[in-house]
Amino acid sequence: MFLRKVAFPFRLEALNTRRSVFPRETMSTYSDLAAEIEAEILTAQDLAALDAVRVSALGKTGRVSGLLKTLGALPPEERKATGAAINAVRDQIQAALDARKDVLEAEHLSRRLQSERIDLSLPAAPRAKGGVHPTMQVMDEMVAIFAEMGFEVAEGPDIEDDFHNFTALNFPEKHPAREMHDTFFFNPDENGVRKLLRTHTSPVQIRSMIAGKPPFRLIVPGRVFRCDSDQTHTPMFHQIEGLVIDKTAHMGHLKWVFDTFLSRFFETDTVITQFRPHHFPFTEPSAEMDVRYSRNGAEIRIGDGDRWMEILGSGMVHPNVLKACGVDPDEYQGFAFGMGVDRLAMLKYGVPDLRDMFAADTRWLSHYGFSGFAAPNPASGLS
Numbered sequence: 276m277f278l279r280k281v282a283f284p285f286r287l288e289a290l291n292t293r294r295s296v297f298p299r300e301t302m303s304t305y306s307d308l309a310a311e312i313e314a315e316i317l318t319a320q321d322l323a324a325l326d327a328v329r330v331s332a333l334g335k336t337g338r339v340s341g342l343l344k345t346l347g348a349l350p351p352e353e354r355k356a357t358g359a360a361i362n363a364v365r366d367q368i369q370a371a372l373d374a375r376k377d378v379l380e381a382e383h384l385s386r387r388l389q390s391e392r393i394d395l396s397l398p399a400a401p402r403a404k405g406g407v408h409p410t411m412q413v414m415d416e417m418v419a420i421f422a423e424m425g426f427e428v429a430e431g432p433d434i435e436d437d438f439h440n441f442t443a444l445n446f447p448e449k450h451p452a453r454e455m456h457d458t459f460f461f462n463p464d465e466n467g468v469r470k471l472l473r474t475h476t477s478p479v480q481i482r483s484m485i486a487g488k489p490p491f492r493l494i495v496p497g498r499v500f501r502c503d504s505d506q507t508h509t510p511m512f513h514q515i516e517g518l519v520i521d522k523t524a525h526m527g528h529l530k531w532v533f534d535t536f537l538s539r540f541f542e543t544d545t546v547i548t549q550f551r552p553h554h555f556p557f558t559e560p561s562a563e564m565d566v567r568y569s570r571n572g573a574e575i576r577i578g579d580g581d582r583w584m585e586i587l588g589s590g591m592v593h594p595n596v597l598k599a600c601g602v603d604p605d606e607y608q609g610f611a612f613g614m615g616v617d618r619l620a621m622l623k624y625g626v627p628d629l630r631d632m633f634a635a636d637t638r639w640l641s642h643y644g645f646s647g648f649a650a651p652n653p654a655s656g657l658s
């Protein structure tokens with residue numbers, strides 16, 4: 276539509292018969308120029324290119340503006356008609372520019388609409404695979420329950436030395452219990468000292484007591500390592516250790532702590548527990564604690580029933596352990612306990628084989644895993 280021919284407001288022959296500073300072909304030069312610029316306008320592919328054409332045609336030093344400057348040199352009687360002709364060219368080009376601008380802007384908009392189009396009928400992005408591992412979920416649940424009872428969380432290194440893992444815990448030198456733990460030892464260093472992967476979380480009792488001052492009421496969630504592997508053992512597993520040291524803490528407190536913990540953890544009002552005598556070098560007396568359960572096929576119910584299940588080791592902290600940590604056993608006493616987290620996770624969430632827990636299979640994890648947004652806490656719920 277903007278390509279219509281220039282309608283010159285005068286007759287070409289009339290102009291050509293007059294004497295003029297312009298050569299005879301002046302008027303066709305105007306229309307050639309107009310056609311040339313219009314072709315440039317039509318082929319401009321974007322707004323920047325179109326603007327470059329505008330400047331080169333209508334800008335101060337542009338081609339059409341250049342023509343207007345020549346008007347002054349014309350005889351007065353020709354100026355009016357020639358001026359009108361040049362202005363007509365200018366208007367025509369301006370109209371062509373405007374029209375092309377509209378087209379380019381419309382194209383630009385429709386390209387944007389196309390590229391920014393969102394198909395709301397498409398399904399949302401698939402849910403990420405995996406989830407929070409049941410062991411970690413159970414650790415968090417345990418920490419939440421013990422925190423409610425006033426325990427604080429302590430941590431220690433996975434790579435330990437003989438002193439913290441054995442000696443300070445009252446394991447006698449060369450005592451077979453050191454080997455019973457199926458310890459992973461590192462090669463000895465230049466001084467002949469062997470580091471090891473901690474076999475239990477009990478060394479953190481030692482570290483915490485050496486670093487702090489009594490009273491202590493802490494739990495230690497963590498990884499432990501033993502050279503063992505079958506359906507109920509993996510070379511790496513998890514424990515939670517507990518330590519309560521003050522002037523009066525005794526086994527009765529330990530029983531209350533555990534009855535309370537178990538009823539919260541297994542969400543049941545009836546919890547029946549018993550102590551069974553045992554031996555640990557770091558406690559005296561020592562006991563394992565069992566909890567009543569019933570079994571119906573593969574289903575296990577903790578609480579009542581006619582079977583006992585061993586769930587933790589415990590005892591009164593041995594005076595030698597307190598001494599090794601600079602705590603006076605004549606003034607302070609208390610109890611300690613340790614339990615396997617993975618086994619409790621299996622029990623609570625019905626996982627049949629311990630080894631699957633660490634097979635790193637995402638299908639297993641999306642079946643047994645928990646949402647990362649469902650961190651257990653006493654307010655919103657523990658499981």
Ligand code: DAH
Nearest residue numbers: 475477588589590611612613
């Ligand atoms: N450390 C022991 C183990 O791994 C568990 C244990 C038993 C920890 C008695 C304790 C305790 O703190 O008092 O088998």
